Amino acid sequence: MTTQRANGRPRVVIVGAGLGGLQTARRLKRADVDVTVVDRGTSHLFQPLLYQCATGLLSEGAISSPIRHLLRRQRNADVVLGEAEEVDAEGQTISVCRPDGSSMTIGYDHLVVAVGMRTAYHGNDEFAQYAPGMKTLDDALAIRRRIIGAFEVAETIPDAEQRREWLTFAVAGGGPTGVELAGQIRELATLALQNEFRTIDPGEARVLLLHGGDRVLPSFSPKLSHRAQTILDQLGVETHLGVHVTDVTADEVETTSKSTPHEVIRYQTRTTLWSAGVEAVPFAGVVARALGVEQDRGGRISVEADLSVPGHPNVWIVGDMMSRDNLPGVAEVAMQGGRHVGAVIAHLAGDGTERAPFRYHDLGSAAYIARRHAVVEAGRLNLYGYIGWVAWGIIHIAFLAGMRNRLGTVMNWSATLLTDSRRERAITYGDPETARRPYR
Numbered sequence: 248m249t250t251q252r253a254n255g256r257p258r259v260v261i262v263g264a265g266l267g268g269l270q271t272a273r274r275l276k277r278a279d280v281d282v283t284v285v286d287r288g289t290s291h292l293f294q295p296l297l298y299q300c301a302t303g304l305l306s307e308g309a310i311s312s313p314i315r316h317l318l319r320r321q322r323n324a325d326v327v328l329g330e331a332e333e334v335d336a337e338g339q340t341i342s343v344c345r346p347d348g349s350s351m352t353i354g355y356d357h358l359v360v361a362v363g364m365r366t367a368y369h370g371n372d373e374f375a376q377y378a379p380g381m382k383t384l385d386d387a388l389a390i391r392r393r394i395i396g397a398f399e400v401a402e403t404i405p406d407a408e409q410r411r412e413w414l415t416f417a418v419a420g421g422g423p424t425g426v427e428l429a430g431q432i433r434e435l436a437t438l439a440l441q442n443e444f445r446t447i448d449p450g451e452a453r454v455l456l457l458h459g460g461d462r463v464l465p466s467f468s469p470k471l472s473h474r475a476q477t478i479l480d481q482l483g484v485e486t487h488l489g490v491h492v493t494d495v496t497a498d499e500v501e502t503t504s505k506s507t508p509h510e511v512i513r514y515q516t517r518t519t520l521w522s523a524g525v526e527a528v529p530f531a532g533v534v535a536r537a538l539g540v541e542q543d544r545g546g547r548i549s550v551e552a553d554l555s556v557p558g559h560p561n562v563w564i565v566g567d568m569m570s571r572d573n574l575p576g577v578a579e580v581a582m583q584g585g586r587h588v589g590a591v592i593a594h595l596a597g598d599g600t601e602r603a604p605f606r607y608h609d610l611g612s613a614a615y616i617a618r619r620h621a622v623v624e625a626g627r628l629n630l631y632g633y634i635g636w637v638a639w640g641i642i643h644i645a646f647l648a649g650m651r652n653r654l655g656t657v658m659n660w661s662a663t664l665l666t667d668s669r670r671e672r673a674i675t676y677g678d679p680e681t682a683r684r685p686y687r
C-alpha cells in the first residue's frame with residue numbers, strides 16, 4: 248500500500264504537533280520511515296494549563312516547548328513551520344503555507360491529521376470579538392491582557408458605576424476550563440493583586456460563571472460537581488446555572504433562562520471570556536472534502552477501528568478531531584491515539600500487515616478549582632480537596648513536555664503558594680492595528 252521513496256523509506260507526514268501528533272512522531276522514532284511534522288506554531292502546547300498562563304501564574308514558555316527541541320534527537324524526523332491548507336488525496340500531497348506566505352508541497356505515504364479544535368460560538372461568531380476563547384497561546388495572552396488591563400483601567404476611573412463594569416468578569420461555560428478560569432480570576436483578585444492598587448480593592452472583583460447545565464463540571468460525578476460548586480461559592484464566584492448566553496457586546500453580557508425564556512438578565516461587564524464549546528479547525532473540512540468523507544456536527548471525522556479514515560487506509564485522524572465510540576476530546580485520548588497510530592504505521596513499514604484496533608484506557612479526568620482544591624475522577628475513585636489537588640498537580644507535571652518546564656512549573660507553583668504573588672503578568676499589545684485598544 249505504501250509507495251516507497253527514493254531512499255526506500257515511506258514518508259509519514261504529521262499535521263499538528265499538539266498532544267496527539269507529537270506522540271505519533273515519537274512512537275515512530277525507531278521505525279523505518281521518514282517523519283515530517285508540520286505545525287503552524289513553533290511550539291508544542293500543553294493546553295490544560297493555558298488558564299494559568301492567562302491569569303499570570305505561569306509564563307507561556309512554561310506550558311510550551313519548541314517542537315524542534317523536543318524532536319532534536321529523533322534523526323528520522325524533521326519539522327516544517329507552516330499552516331497545512333490543502334490535501335490532494337490522489338497525488339498524496341499536502342500544501343503548506345509558510346510564514347512568508349509562500350506555499351510548499353509535501354508528498355506523503357501516510358498522512359496523520361492531528362490538528363485539534365478551535366473555540367465554537369454556535370452560530371454567534373460576532374461574540375468572538377468581545378468574548379475570546381482559550382485554545383492557543385495567543386488566546387491565553389489576549390485573555391491575560393484583558394484581565395490585567397481591566398484592573399488597570401478600573402484603578403483610573405473615578406465613577407464607581409463604571410469602575411464596577413471593569414471589575415466584573417463573566418465566564419461562559421461551566422466545564423473544566425470555565426471553572427478553572429473563574430476560580431483563578433478570583434484568586435488573582437483576592438490574593439496576588441491585593442495591596443498593589445491604590446484606588447480600587449481588587450478583591451471586590453465580581454466573577455460570574457454562566458452555565459447552561461444544571462451543575463458545573465457535568466463530565467464529573469454529581470458528588471464532585473457539588474464539591475467543586477462549594478469551593479467556587481467559598482471563593483466568591485457567582486454561578487448562574489441553566490442559562491444560555493444570548494448576547495455579548497463590549498460592555499454587556501446577556502443571559503436567557505433555559506426553562507423560562509422570558510427571564511433575560513443583562514450584566515454590565517467589560518470582560519467576557521468564552522469556554523462554552525469547541526468545533527473542528529478549518530483544515531478538518533479541507534481533509535473531509537479531499538477524501539470525500541462526512542464530518543459530524545462538531546466537524547470531527549469518523550474513523551475505522553485502527554483510526555484510519557474509511558476508504559483511505561493511509562490517512563489517519565488523531566486527537567480531538569477524531570470521532571469514534573463517543574470518545575471525549577481530552578488529552579489522554581489524543582496521546583494514546585497518537586501512540587497507537589505511530590505503532591500501526593511502524594508495523595506496516597516493517598512489512599507487517601496487521602492493523603490493530605485502538606483500545607482507549609480511560610485513566611480518568613481532573614479539574615483544578617482553587618489552591619488546595621481540585622477534583623480527580625478515575626473509575627470509581629473520587630478525589631477532592633487537598634488530596635485531589637496533590638493528585639492534580641502530579642498528573643499535570645507528568646504530562647508537561649520537557650524536564651525544564653516541569654521543574655520551572657513546580658518552582659513557580661511553590662513560590663505562588665508561599666508568597667501569593669503572580670509574576671507572569673506582562674501584557675503584550677498583540678496586533679499593531681489594535682495596539683491602541685489593548686484591552687479589547
Ligand SMILES: Cc1cc2nc3c(=O)[nH]c(=O)nc-3n(C[C@H](O)[C@H](O)[C@H](O)COP(=O)(O)OP(=O)(O)OC[C@H]3O[C@@H](n4cnc5c(N)ncnc54)[C@H](O)[C@@H]3O)c2cc1C
Binds near residue numbers: 297364530565
Ligand atoms: C483550555 C483547555 C484546557 C484543557 N484541559 C484539559 C484537561 O484538564 N484534561 C484533559 O484531558 N484535556 C484537557 N484539554 C483538552 C486537550 O488539551 C485536548 O484534548 C488535546 O490537546 C487534543 O490534542 P490534539 O493533538 O487533538 O490537538 P492539539 O493539542 O490542539 O494540537 C493541535 C495542533 O495542530 C496545529 N494545527 C492546527 N491546524 C493546523 C494546520 N492547518 N496546519 C498546521 N498545524 C495546525 C496547532 O498549532 C496545534 O499544535 C484542554 C483543552 C483546553 C483548550
